Amino acid sequence: MKLTRRTFLRASALFGLLPSLSPRAWGATKGRASLARGDDADVLLWYRQPASAWIDALPLGNGRLGAMVHGGGKRGEPWQEYLSLNEDTLWSGYPRDGNNADAHNRLAAIRDAVLGRRDYHRGDVLCKAMQGRFAESYQPLANLKLALGHAHAVTGYRRELDIDRAVVTTRYTVEGVEYLREVFVSAPDRAIVLRLTASRPHAIDATIGLDSELQRSLEVLDDRRMQLTGKAASHIGGNGRPITPAPVERSEQAGEGMFFATVLRVAIDGGECTKRGDGLVVSGATAMTILLGAATGFRGALATPDLPLVEVAAAAWQSLDRASQLDYATLQTRHVSDHQNLFRRSSLRLGASPAKARATDERLEAFGKQADPSLLALYFNYGRYLLIASSRPGSQPANLQGIWNDLVRPPWSSNWTTNINLQMNYWLAHTCHLDECAEPLHDLVRTLSHTGERAARETYGLPGWVSHHNTDLWGAANPVGEGVGDPYWANWAMSGPWLCAHLYERYRFSGDRNFLRTRAYPVMKGAATFCLAWLVDNGAGRLTTCPSFSTENDFLAPDGKVAQTSAGCTMDMALMRQLFDDCIEAAQALGVDAGFAGRLAEAKAKLLPYQVGSFGQLQEWSVDFAESSPGQRHMSHLYPLFPGSEFTPRGTPALTRAARVSLERRLAHGGGATGWSRAWAIALWARLQDGDKAWESLVALIEHSTSQNLFDTLPVDEGPIFQIDGNFGATAAIAELLLQSHAGSIELLPALPRAWAEGEVAGLRARGGVTVGIRWRGGRAAFCTLVSDSGGTVSLRAPAAQRIAGIRVGGRSLEAVNLPDGEVSLAMEASHIYELHFT
Ligand code: FUC
Numbered sequence: 001m002k003l004t005r006r007t008f009l010r011a012s013a014l015f016g017l018l019p020s021l022s023p024r025a026w027g028a029t030k031g032r033a034s035l036a037r038g039d040d041a042d043v044l045l046w047y048r049q050p051a052s053a054w055i056d057a058l059p060l061g062n063g064r065l066g067a068m069v070h071g072g073g074k075r076g077e078p079w080q081e082y083l084s085l086n087e088d089t090l091w092s093g094y095p096r097d098g099n100n101a102d103a104h105n106r107l108a109a110i111r112d113a114v115l116g117r118r119d120y121h122r123g124d125v126l127c128k129a130m131q132g133r134f135a136e137s138y139q140p141l142a143n144l145k146l147a148l149g150h151a152h153a154v155t156g157y158r159r160e161l162d163i164d165r166a167v168v169t170t171r172y173t174v175e176g177v178e179y180l181r182e183v184f185v186s187a188p189d190r191a192i193v194l195r196l197t198a199s200r201p202h203a204i205d206a207t208i209g210l211d212s213e214l215q216r217s218l219e220v221l222d223d224r225r226m227q228l229t230g231k232a233a234s235h236i237g238g239n240g241r242p243i244t245p246a247p248v249e250r251s252e253q254a255g256e257g258m259f260f261a262t263v264l265r266v267a268i269d270g271g272e273c274t275k276r277g278d279g280l281v282v283s284g285a286t287a288m289t290i291l292l293g294a295a296t297g298f299r300g301a302l303a304t305p306d307l308p309l310v311e312v313a314a315a316a317w318q319s320l321d322r323a324s325q326l327d328y329a330t331l332q333t334r335h336v337s338d339h340q341n342l343f344r345r346s347s348l349r350l351g352a353s354p355a356k357a358r359a360t361d362e363r364l365e366a367f368g369k370q371a372d373p374s375l376l377a378l379y380f381n382y383g384r385y386l387l388i389a390s391s392r393p394g395s396q397p398a399n400l401q402g403i404w405n406d407l408v409r410p411p412w413s414s415n416w417t418t419n420i421n422l423q424m425n426y427w428l429a430h431t432c433h434l435d436e437c438a439e440p441l442h443d444l445v446r447t448l449s450h451t452g453e454r455a456a457r458e459t460y461g462l463p464g465w466v467s468h469h470n471t472d473l474w475g476a477a478n479p480v481g482e483g484v485g486d487p488y489w490a491n492w493a494m495s496g497p498w499l500c501a502h503l504y505e506r507y508r509f510s511g512d513r514n515f516l517r518t519r520a521y522p523v524m525k526g527a528a529t530f531c532l533a534w535l536v537d538n539g540a541g542r543l544t545t546c547p548s549f550s551t552e553n554d555f556l557a558p559d560g561k562v563a564q565t566s567a568g569c570t571m572d573m574a575l576m577r578q579l580f581d582d583c584i585e586a587a588q589a590l591g592v593d594a595g596f597a598g599r600l601a602e603a604k605a606k607l608l609p610y611q612v613g614s615f616g617q618l619q620e621w622s623v624d625f626a627e628s629s630p631g632q633r634h635m636s637h638l639y640p641l642f643p644g645s646e647f648t649p650r651g652t653p654a655l656t657r658a659a660r661v662s663l664e665r666r667l668a669h670g671g672g673a674t675g676w677s678r679a680w681a682i683a684l685w686a687r688l689q690d691g692d693k694a695w696e697s698l699v700a701l702i703e704h705s706t707s708q709n710l711f712d713t714l715p716v717d718e719g720p721i722f723q724i725d726g727n728f729g730a731t732a733a734i735a736e737l738l739l740q741s742h743a744g745s746i747e748l749l750p751a752l753p754r755a756w757a758e759g760e761v762a763g764l765r766a767r768g769g770v771t772v773g774i775r776w777r778g779g780r781a782a783f784c785t786l787v788s789d790s791g792g793t794v795s796l797r798a799p800a801a802q803r804i805a806g807i808r809v810g811g812r813s814l815e816a817v818n819l820p821d822g823e824v825s826l827a828m829e830a831s832h833i834y835e836l837h838f839t
Pocket residue numbers: 400412417421489552633674714723
């Protein structure tokens with residue numbers, strides 16, 4: 001049975017956590033763009049000035065359509081508005097086989113060099129000879145440009161993003177007239193909506209224009225409508241790396257690159273709207289609404305994107321015409337309720353902000369000087385907001401920048417890097433109760449299981465499916481690099497097992513056997529089939545992998561020179577252990593494939609064991625090589641601690657200690673310099689149950705890897721750039737500080753930082769389908785509610801130095817069944833609210 005909305009709301013309301021459910025200002029305002037409600041430091045980003053650059057604009061999205069709202073012109077002019085628009089299927093390229101036809105001839109030679117002769121450098125050279133095409137690039141769609149005709153002497157300027165309503169509001173006053181702009185991107189009505197109102201009738205004069213970075217043509221169709229159409233590049237080379245100049249290739253051939261269309265329709269209250277030159281001109285209006293829609297020629301990852309332009313444009317108009325049947329208030333009501341259905345499932349408060357009157361950029365600036373733990377509550381709520389905005393059923397998964405990109409050659413092509421970044425984007429999905437937002441990831445993994453069969457066959461001559469460190473809209477599964485990529489990213493072949501872990505986690509949280517049978521297990525089995533064939537005997541009765549890389553980390557070979565390629569890296573062993581275990585468990589649950597499960601169990605027993613290296617660290621390579629980059633940002637060998645669950649402080653104390661040494665060494669040498677690396681460190685500290693160390697890293701994340709709009713950043717030579725993984729990873733890590741359920745029991749406040757003395761969290765999810773809310777005071781749990789989707793017995797663990805003192809359900813007290821080691825067993829009935837009190 002599913003958790004009902006009513007039970008959930010009651011459980012959450014016990015904390016007073018949910019924002020008021022009474023009709024909000026927007027419901028009562030009919031056609032007028034409304035003021036957002038008063039400051040709420042946990043759900044509001046706000047500023048006293050327009051964005052001065054794309055990275056400071058405020059993101060909106062419905063999973064498919066995205067908009068970065070500048071709250072001013074491109075150069076920050078408040079009397080203008082600039083929206084950078086995206087559509088998540090607008091990419092360069094088309095389906096092509098990127099495998100290198102000569103590749104599998106090299107496999108034996110690599111194994112001979114590395115396993116036979118310990119010649120790691122030769123391994124590096126040969127790996128390059130196996131590389132195929134680079135993956136394609138995510139593209140920017142268009143820009144909406146609005147210029148208001150009023151005087152420029154603006155006062156009282158304020159722009160804000162209310163993440164509880166998913167609306168950006170910009171307002172200011174000119175010559176006594178208040179101008180108000182509201183923008184949102186509606187999922188139910190598939191449109192970007194901008195409403196402009198003025199407090200004095202007929203005060204709006206404006207010009208409206210559209211442009212795009214792509215090759216395009218613009219038509220003003222009539223006095224209300226514009227259309228911008230074009231064709232995306234047939235190929236963009238070089239993986240978008242800032243260092244690689246690569247041409248943008250175009251083709252006139254049908255399907256070699258996709259058509260796209262952006263369509264715009266204006267409605268005005270009073271005044272006039274006419275077509276003039278390249279745009280529309282509004283004069284003397286009291287209010288106006290702009291609706292924008294888009295479509296592309298994408299027909300699925302494996303199909304040629306050859307829809308003719310007229311059909312693409314017709315599809316864009318069809319959705320927009322439907323949306324334009326609804327008045328503004330209805331569009332907004334439908335949008336807000338759709339968003340809140342997901343957003344209000346969970347919530348976090350970490351005490352009152354000491355900085356209520358501070359704008360978000362001012363809060364960031366003051367963060368190091370004045371304690372403001374509640375900024376992390378905003379960060380957490382924003383992470384959930386960003387996933388809802390960038391990943392919805394039927395959309396593409398959140399890419400390196402979610403869905404927001406303004407460049408034709410964005411960093412790393414803004415595609416999917418699958419050696420941590422894509423996975424990190426989904427760490428929060430289940431713990432933060434956004435299961436359906438992970439569906440696009442599951443769809444992509446299914447695509448990879450098809451394209452990856454070809455990669456396994458053509459690149460290695462092996463069965464099953466394989467994918468490497470990078471993929472795109474077309475499901476590229478081959479090793480990229482084109483002979484010049486570093487093997488430690490380009491040739492890394494373990495994303496299949498890592499992605500499959502997400503499928504099984506979905507099952508663990510939901511217990512959805514149908515998903516397991518139809519969506520997860522067949523794909524997992526294909527990945528495990530490849531792994532079985534990929535493993536080789538190391539000559540000492542163990543199974544190893546070769547070539548093997550510890551993601552993007554090099555080492556010093558015995559000759560003292562830097563090398564990348566070796567055999568049996570710890571992360572390979574960890575990922576395979578996880579996949580084999582998950583497959584064995586899944587096969588048992590489904591009552592299938594006993595023979596296959598037996599083979600996996602046999603192979604698992606022969607995998608190389610974990611080792612402890614010379615510093616007491618968890619050894620990263622199968623040989624305890626000297627490190628060439630001890631502060632490297634990837635923490636992949638720590639997978640068994642997080643996101644895996646093989647290492648736990650109670651279950652595997654020695655290996656957990658070794659993992660801690662590795663983490664300490666990484667951070668001591670400068671690891672954590674990218675936001676995503678820092679987010680990973682926070683999650684690892686959570687699993688080490690060290691809340692104060694996690695807090696140190698949270699502070700570093702805010703101080704060094706967070707832009708004004710709270711986007712996660714990554715430093716490159718030119719300065720910080722946006723990458724969304726750190727937002728999602730840190731959000732997931734915050735959830736891990738408050739609730740864990742990976743080790744067989746539900747652990748309440750397992751790693752609460754001392755800096756978070758007071759707080760409340762609602763709507764976190766534990767494996768087994770249990771929804772949890774916790775309130776704490778003075779650093780100690782005070783009250784907790786639990787609701788189970790479908791009933792069953794769970795073990796509960798109170799925070800350190802506390803015990804569960806009482807359990808009540810429906811006004812009755814229950815006898816607690818004490819288990820060894822301080823845990824309590826609780827038999828739960830579906831949808832009942834269990835209340836816990838603590839010593
Ligand atoms: C991996 C990381 C880089 C960057 C890129 C998108 O290659 O090592 O830091 O995040 O992905």
